[in-house]
Amino acid sequence: MAHTSHVNSLPRPLLWAAMLAIGIAWGATTSLGKIAVSTGLHPIGITVWQTLLMALVLTIAVRATGRQLPLSRQHLLFFLGLGLLGSALPHPLGYYAARHLPASVISVVLATIPLATMVLATLAGIDRPTHLRLVGLLLGFAAIALIILPQGSLAEYFIAPST
Numbered sequence: 001m002a003h004t005s006h007v008n009s010l011p012r013p014l015l016w017a018a019m020l021a022i023g024i025a026w027g028a029t030t031s032l033g034k035i036a037v038s039t040g041l042h043p044i045g046i047t048v049w050q051t052l053l054m055a056l057v058l059t060i061a062v063r064a065t066g067r068q069l070p071l072s073r074q075h076l077l078f079f080l081g082l083g084l085l086g087s088a089l090p091h092p093l094g095y096y097a098a099r100h101l102p103a104s105v106i107s108v109v110l111a112t113i114p115l116a117t118m119v120l121a122t123l124a125g126i127d128r129p130t131h132l133r134l135v136g137l138l139l140g141f142a143a144i145a146l147i148i149l150p151q152g153s154l155a156e157y158f159i160a161p162s163t
Contacts, residue, residue, distance in 0.1 A: 030098075030107045030110065031103050033046070033098050033106075034103045034106070036095070037095050037096075037098050038098075038099065043091070043092040043093075043094075043096050044092050046091075046092075046095055047087065047088065047091040047092050047095070050087075050091065051087050051088075094106070108144060108147055111144060112140075114140075115137055115140045115141060115144075118133065118137060119137070
């Protein structure tokens with residue numbers, strides 16, 4: 001059964017507002033996570049509540065589009081593996097790290113994830129490199145290098161001095 005996209009029927013300002021809201025929410029996650037662990041919340045507890053909230057939001061989104069979540073054994077095993085590797089392991093570890101690192105360092109590390117993913121996907125033969133993607137990749141790595149390289153960089157503005 002083919003699914004039709006409802007995105008084209010939504011007003012453009014609503015789509016821009018949704019993109020802005022999602023961007024603000026994503027951008028705030030590092031600072032909010034740092035605040036949460038700094039106030040004494042346990043990283044595993046934060047991960048559990050974060051996962052439950054996102055499961056609720058995604059369930060509502062799936063229902064709103066009229067789709068149904070596939071629940072075959074193969075799908076459930078895939079969901080379990082994705083949950084373990086995508087949330088249950090990395091999120092608590094990230095929150096534990098947030099107790100010891102400045103939010104700016106965490107943000108820089110998180111910014112490298114899409115860049116590294118593209119490199120790995122290309123090496124694995126999943127994605128095909130194009131000139132435009134290569135330019136974007138090089139610009140992304142150059143931007144990160146400007147922040148983290150010691151001399152002539154912006155590192156002094158982002159990394160707290162060690163005492």
